Amino acid sequence: MLDAVWLIPALPLAGFVLLLVFGRLLGDPGAGWLATAMAAASFVATVVVFFGLLGEAEEDRHFVQILFEWIPVGDLRVDVGFLADPLSITMALFVTGVGSLIHLYAIGYMHGDPDFPKFFVYMNLFIFSMLMLVLGNNLVLTFLGWEGVGACSYFLVSFWFTDEANAAAGKKAFITNRIGDWGFMLAIFLAFAAAGTVDYLELFQATEGLAAVTVTAIGALLFVGAVGKSAQIPLYIWLPDAMAGPTPVSALIHAATMVTAGVFLMTRVNPILAAGYDWVPDVIAWTGAITALVAATIAIAQNDIKKVLAYSTVSQLGYMFLAVGVGAYVAAIFHMVTHAFFKALLFLGAGSVIHGVGDEQDMRRMGGLRKYMPITAATFIVGWLSIAGVPPLSGFWSKDEILLSAWASPGAQGKVLWAIGLVTALITAFYMSRQVYLVFFGDERWKEGEEHAPIEAEAEAGAEPAPEAAGANPGDGHGGVHGEPHESPWIMTLPLVVLSVLAFVGGGLNLPFTEDMHFLQRWLEPVVGENELHIDVSTATKVGLAVVAVLAALVGIGAATMVYLRRRARAVEPAVLAHAYYFDETVSAFVAGPGTRSFDAVAWFDAHIIDGAVNGVAHVVAGAGRRLRSVQSGFVRSYALGVATGVVVVLGYFLTRITF
Amino acid sequence: MSVELFVFVVAGGACLAGAIGVVASTHPVHAALSLVGTLFGIAVLFVAQEANFLAAVQVIVYAGAIVVLFLFVIMLLGVDRADDLEVEPLIGQRVAAAIVSLGILALTFGAIASTGYEATGAVVGFDEDVPDINRLGESLFTTYLFAFEITSILLVIAIAGAVLMARHSRRSDEIVDPGQEERAEEIAERMEAAERRAHPELAIGNGHRRGDGEGADAGDAESEPEEVGR
Amino acid sequence: MITALEVTPAWYLVLGAVLFSIGAFGLLIRRNPLVMFMCVELMLNAVTLTFVTFSRMLEDTGGQSIVVFVLVVAAAEVVVGLAIIVALLRKRPDATADDVALLEG
Numbered sequence: 001m002l003d004a005v006w007l008i009p010a011l012p013l014a015g016f017v018l019l020l021v022f023g024r025l026l027g028d029p030g031a032g033w034l035a036t037a038m039a040a041a042s043f044v045a046t047v048v049v050f051f052g053l054l055g056e057a058e059e060d061r062h063f064v065q066i067l068f069e070w071i072p073v074g075d076l077r078v079d080v081g082f083l084a085d086p087l088s089i090t091m092a093l094f095v096t097g098v099g100s101l102i103h104l105y106a107i108g109y110m111h112g113d114p115d116f117p118k119f120f121v122y123m124n125l126f127i128f129s130m131l132m133l134v135l136g137n138n139l140v141l142t143f144l145g146w147e148g149v150g151a152c153s154y155f156l157v158s159f160w161f162t163d164e165a166n167a168a169a170g171k172k173a174f175i176t177n178r179i180g181d182w183g184f185m186l187a188i189f190l191a192f193a194a195a196g197t198v199d200y201l202e203l204f205q206a207t208e209g210l211a212a213v214t215v216t217a218i219g220a221l222l223f224v225g226a227v228g229k230s231a232q233i234p235l236y237i238w239l240p241d242a243m244a245g246p247t248p249v250s251a252l253i254h255a256a257t258m259v260t261a262g263v264f265l266m267t268r269v270n271p272i273l274a275a276g277y278d279w280v281p282d283v284i285a286w287t288g289a290i291t292a293l294v295a296a297t298i299a300i301a302q303n304d305i306k307k308v309l310a311y312s313t314v315s316q317l318g319y320m321f322l323a324v325g326v327g328a329y330v331a332a333i334f335h336m337v338t339h340a341f342f343k344a345l346l347f348l349g350a351g352s353v354i355h356g357v358g359d360e361q362d363m364r365r366m367g368g369l370r371k372y373m374p375i376t377a378a379t380f381i382v383g384w385l386s387i388a389g390v391p392p393l394s395g396f397w398s399k400d401e402i403l404l405s406a407w408a409s410p411g412a413q414g415k416v417l418w419a420i421g422l423v424t425a426l427i428t429a430f431y432m433s434r435q436v437y438l439v440f441f442g443d444e445r446w447k448e449g450e451e452h453a454p455i456e457a458e459a460e461a462g463a464e465p466a467p468e469a470a471g472a473n474p475g476d477g478h479g480g481v482h483g484e485p486h487e488s489p490w491i492m493t494l495p496l497v498v499l500s501v502l503a504f505v506g507g508g509l510n511l512p513f514t515e516d517m518h519f520l521q522r523w524l525e526p527v528v529g530e531n532e533l534h535i536d537v538s539t540a541t542k543v544g545l546a547v548v549a550v551l552a553a554l555v556g557i558g559a560a561t562m563v564y565l566r567r568r569a570r571a572v573e574p575a576v577l578a579h580a581y582y583f584d585e586t587v588s589a590f591v592a593g594p595g596t597r598s599f600d601a602v603a604w605f606d607a608h609i610i611d612g613a614v615n616g617v618a619h620v621v622a623g624a625g626r627r628l629r630s631v632q633s634g635f636v637r638s639y640a641l642g643v644a645t646g647v648v649v650v651l652g653y654f655l656t657r658i659t660f
Numbered sequence: 661m662s663v664e665l666f667v668f669v670v671a672g673g674a675c676l677a678g679a680i681g682v683v684a685s686t687h688p689v690h691a692a693l694s695l696v697g698t699l700f701g702i703a704v705l706f707v708a709q710e711a712n713f714l715a716a717v718q719v720i721v722y723a724g725a726i727v728v729l730f731l732f733v734i735m736l737l738g739v740d741r742a743d744d745l746e747v748e749p750l751i752g753q754r755v756a757a758a759i760v761s762l763g764i765l766a767l768t769f770g771a772i773a774s775t776g777y778e779a780t781g782a783v784v785g786f787d788e789d790v791p792d793i794n795r796l797g798e799s800l801f802t803t804y805l806f807a808f809e810i811t812s813i814l815l816v817i818a819i820a821g822a823v824l825m826a827r828h829s830r831r832s833d834e835i836v837d838p839g840q841e842e843r844a845e846e847i848a849e850r851m852e853a854a855e856r857r858a859h860p861e862l863a864i865g866n867g868h869r870r871g872d873g874e875g876a877d878a879g880d881a882e883s884e885p886e887e888v889g890r
Numbered sequence: 891m892i893t894a895l896e897v898t899p900a901w902y903l904v905l906g907a908v909l910f911s912i913g914a915f916g917l918l919i920r921r922n923p924l925v926m927f928m929c930v931e932l933m934l935n936a937v938t939l940t941f942v943t944f945s946r947m948l949e950d951t952g953g954q955s956i957v958v959f960v961l962v963v964a965a966a967e968v969v970v971g972l973a974i975i976v977a978l979l980r981k982r983p984d985a986t987a988d989d990v991a992l993l994e995g
Contacts, residue, residue: 634843634991635750641918644760651767658774664897672905679909679932683916688924695928698909702935705902711942714957718938721961726931726968733972734924737979749921749988757918765911769904777900779947786949799951800958811962818966825973843991850988 001052002063005082007045008092009131011038015124023117032107035120039103039127043096050089061086061526064137064201071140075196083137083200087527090333090520091134091264094340098256099127101495105348106248108491109355119159119246126152130257134264139188139198142265146184146229149258150177156253157245169244176238180228187221190214204271216276222269223284230262230317233291237584239314243306247351250306255313255343260336263320267329267528274327274531282413285325285406289420292318294581296427300434301577304361305350308435311580312387313343315424319402322417327533328405330510330521335398337520338506342386342395345499349380352488352496353439357446363435368444372485375493377440379500384436386503388429389553394506396553399425400546401512407545408535418545422552429556437564446485512542667708674701692730699723713793746858749850902943909936921986923975927968934964 015038023031053061066081082088103123110119129148136142151174158170192198194214195206207215226232231239242254253259266273266284273281295315302308316339323332354361356373370377386395403425406418487493510520525532562568576582674697681694699722706715748754786795800808913932920926938957945953978985 636987636990637750637753637918637921641753641756641760644757644764644914644918648760648763648767651764651771655767655770655774658771662896665895668897668901675905675909676912679912679916682925682928682932683912683919685925688922691925691928695931698932698935702939705905705939706942709902709942709946711945711954711957714938714942714954717958717961721965722931722935726965729968729972730924730928733976737976738983754919757915760918761911761915764914765907768907768910772900772903772907777898777903779899779944781944781948781950783948784950784952786951792954795951796954796958799955803952804955804959807959811959814966815962818969822969822973825970826976839992843989847986847988847991 001048001055002084003065004045004048004052005063005065005084005135006067008042008049008082008096009128009135011042011045012124012128012131014038016121016128019117019121019124023121026117028111028113028116029107031117031120032103032110035124036100036103036107038124039096039100042127042131043093043100046089046092046096049084050093053084053086053089058526062201066137076192076198078138078140078198080141081137082135084135085527086523086525087264087267087333088134090337090524091260092131094337095127095130095134095257098340098344098499099130099252101498102248102252102256102344102348105251105351105492105495106246108489109248109351110246115159119156122152122155122159123248123252126156126253126258130261133261137200139191139200139203142268143181143184143188146225146261147181149253149261150174150181150229153177153242153249153253153258156249157242159245159249163244166244169238169241173238173242176235177228180225180235183221183224183228187218187225190218190221194218200268207271207275210275212275212277215272216280219269219272219276219280220283222265222272223280226262226265226321227287228262229265230259230321231314232262232287232318232321233294234583236291236295236314237587240307240310240580243304243310247306247347247354250310251344251347251351254310255347256340259313259317260320260340263317263324263332263336266321266324267333270329270528270531273324281325281327283325285322285409285413285417288318288321288323288325289406289417289424290318291315292322292424293420293427296424296431298577298580299431300427301573301575302431303363303578305353305363305366305435305439306347306361308363308431309343309346309350312346312428312432315428316343316387319399319421319424322421323402323405326405326409326414326417327531328402328409329528329532330524331398331401331405333524334510334520335402337509338386338394338398338503341499341506342383342393342503345379345383345496345503346387348492348496348499349376349383352376352492353380353485355488355492356485358485360446363438365446366439367442367446368440369485370440373487375487376496379493379496380440381436382500382503384432386506388432388557389425389549390557391550392504392507394503394509396550397507397511400549401510403549404535404537404542404545405533407541408537409533422549425549426552426556429553430560433557433560434564437560441565664708667704671701671704671708674698675705688734689731692727692734695730696723696727699727711792713796747851747854748858749847749854899943899947903940906936906940906943909933909939921988923978923985923987926987927971927975931964931968934960 015035019026019031019034026034053063056063062083062085064081064083066079068080069077070080071078103120106119106123110116113119126149129145129152131145133142133145133149136145154170154174157173158167161167161170188198191203194210195203197203197206228235239254239259243250245253273284292315295311295318299308299311299315302311316335320332320335320339323329323335353366353369353373353376356369356376357366360366382393386393389396389399391397403418403421406414406421408414409417508517508519511517521532559569563571579585678694678696678698678701681697682691685691685694699718703715703718703723706712706718910933913929913936916929916932917926920929938960941953941957941960943953945951945957978990982989
């Protein structure tokens with residue numbers, strides 16, 4: 001059963017190749033069905049491997065399958081091999097599972113797009129890359145997947161590249177990721193230089209023999225990579241812009257899977273983090289906490305339905321890094337899984353709304369949609385309650401676990417981190433409720449046709465909804481909808497329903513009441529057990545903390561209700577939040593001004609000094625050749641003189657060898 | 661004074677005089693005659709060293725055939741016009757030549773001196789009673805027979821080459837030399853510059869072109885009161 | 891005093907060296923091809939003198955044999971060389987060694 005590991009990435013790869021060749025032939029919706037089938041088949045393979053792992057004893061739950069030797073160079077040996085252990089299979093399960101659902105959804109969402117097959121080519125390639133990332137048994141293979149998902153993110157974000165802004169967003173995503181990748185690469189080099197191997201299992205064994213500085217450096221550099229990929233401060237700027245891609249892309253890549261790769265990496269290398277100095281996990285925790293808080297504040301003032309969710313993702317990823325930083329790896333993975341469920345649900349729901357109102361993304365021109373899109377509204381509300389942390393939905397359990405771990409971590413900083421997390425939870429509840437009220441409740445503002453709010457650079461060309469009685473507006477974002485909003489077809493609502501069920505019951509993975517119900521914790525024990533934070537608080541404290549968290553959620557929801565539903569209080573949405581603290585503008589100004597100047601200086605240096613040295617050598621050689629050519633005068637007597645001079649030299653040489 | 665010393669001085673003097681005559685004569689015929697003087701001197705020195713046969717061969721072959729050949733060519737082609745020795749188109753050639761030849765002389769003398777003026781090789785020894793020609797014949801036809809045969813082939817090749825080179829060439833044999841005009845001009849420029857260096861007092865106004873086959877040489881006519889014989 | 895002077899074989903060697911260097915000097919200086927050739931003959935004669943001297947010093951007939959060969963080779967060389975000069979000077983009677991400069995770089 002475990003031997004089927006290689007099938008997990010192989011099936012999406014096959015899908016990619018088949019679609020590359022036959023995509024145009026299969027067309028719309030054939031290509032989509034093929035891609036979804038491949039993703040679903042991969043999910044089945046993952047389930048098979050999962051049961052295979054379950055069948056093993058706890059200590060034996062890591063299975064390595066090496067396909068072939070990829071890079072055998074000197075002392076370096078990098079294989080293409082898969083490490084099937086609880087962590088990687090957990091990741092693979094929700095990547096393929098949620099991925100299949102999103103593929104299914106995309107068949108409906110992308111219907112009518114002229115580049116329909118190309119979309120699924122990229123989607124399958126993405127699933128393949130992500131699976132290589134999580135299943136790889138060494139750093140280089142993970143990096144292969146890392147880069148692959150980055151490339152696919154670029155392809156998919158700039159899918160409608162004829163609009164300049166979308167192409168720019170794609171480039172921004174790729175380049176910002178690249179900055180993080182630099183850290184990852186340095187970590188790989190350092191790991192090989194210090195330990196002579198990049199294989200995970202061997203590397204973990206070797207960490208005992210390494211100097212603490214080296215191990216800390218590796219961990220810190222890997223965290224730099226994670227910051228880029230998982231959009232933490234300061235490399236988060238690409239994620240909101242990446243909303244320019246189609247909504248299934250946002251759901252899959254920028255909510256459920258790619259952005260969690262950073263958290264996965266940190267969890268995977270937890271022995272390295274544990275063996276280094278303590279300041280690295282501290283930095284991780286604080287980065288996560290501050291990112292969570294700042295992103296949550298920005299989300300309060302956003303008007304685009306997807307941007308709210310984008311900043312929300314950044315914020316929730318901050319929670320996961322907070323958990324990793326304090327050593328609560330299980331909590332981080334738990335939150336990652338539940339977040340995949342409810343965030344994908346929210347994004348797909350947002351896509352459904354956008355589709356239903358004819359490509360309108362500004363929330364100020366929505367409202368009261370629950371009458372027209374009941375299924376979307378219901379599932380969206382489930383997602384909302386989950387992310388807000390309302391029990392018994394999944395988000396409550398995972399978020400509470402993180403807050404508990406923060407409280408329980410040693411020192412005063414644990415309490416501070418907990419406080420930050422609590423405030424963030426409150427704000428999260430607030431902005432998500434704001435979003436739900438603006439979209440699904442209240443006045444039906446989409447009926448007011450002439451109000452022109454500033455249009456953000458969203459994709460305008462693109463998915464043309466099927467010409468229905470609602471009367472779609474192809475590529476027209478102005479004004480309201482001509483006709484009524486409509487519910488999406490079953491192919492889009494089915495994944496919504498499935499995900500809402502998962503978001504509801506997902507908490508059951510790791511209920512804290514008894515040891516038996518702590519399934520995820522026991523399941524991940526072989527991978528993170530040694531370095532997991534030990535929580536030594538009394539049950540009373542745990543209950544107290546949970547109650548406080550629920551209260552915070554209710555306060556947030558209540559405040560939002562006051563402002564946006566009941567109109568009792570005034571909305572406070574300062575411009576500084578709407579512009580995300582002007583961070584983007586600062587970065588742009590820096591890059592355009594001093595940044596460009598320093599880049600120009602470096603380029604000048606390269607062109608004139610480094611290239612100049614190389615060209616200078618060529619010039620010197622050519623010049624010497626030119627001067628030497630004058631020796632070839634053609635005059636016989638000059639040559640004769642040369643010969644005679646040679647005779648003198650040779651005679652002299654031989655004379656010196658005679659002893660007098 | 662011993663006979664040998666006398667013979668050496670006279671013959672050696674003849675050699676040296678002839679050598680200097682070859683190098684310094686303006687007229688090629690004078691040079692050829694000086695060469696004959698040198699050859700005779702060498703032949704006398706051969707006799708002094710008891711290589712009688714070689715002396716005879718030297719006179720017969722060298723002086724009697726090779727120099728005659730030289731004179732035939734000079735007369736045949738009418739190239740007995742005198743050179744202008746003061747002009748040197750290649751800058752620095754004279755100085756360099758002087759240094760190099762002095763160097764050769766010094767080094768060779770040093771080599772001779774370094775062995776204490778003795779021969780350092782193994783003394784082979786030959787039978788004093790046998791005349792030198794017998795000894796030479798025996799050596800040639802036994803020890804050095806192979807080389808002897810090879811040189812006969814060499815002579816055949818030389819004859820074939822000479823016949824080929826010296827015949828009147830047909831049109832199709834002519835080598836088209838595109839750079840000839842250029843080179844002729846360059847030589848003419850160098851000659852003018854060298855003449856100006858050598859004879860600064862004579863202002864040479866008109867340019868004289870060489871290489872057009874007419875043979876009239878203004879530069880020579882002014883510096884050398886020689887008869888231009890044909 | 892003069893009678894005490896004895897002619898050792900080394901004198902012949904020195905004479906040969908002098909002749910050789912004079913010939914080399916002439917070869918580098920003169921431009922007329924025929925005179926240059928004569929200087930080459932001069933050098934060859936110096937060499938033959940040296941060979942014969944060594945033949946006497948080492949009592950080896952090989953030195954004299956080599957002289958025979960030198961003579962033969964000199965003759966062949968003169969034949970071919972003069973043929974070349976004839977071919978060269980036939981077209982342009984006032985050509986010098988500097989005019990045959992086709993092999994320039």
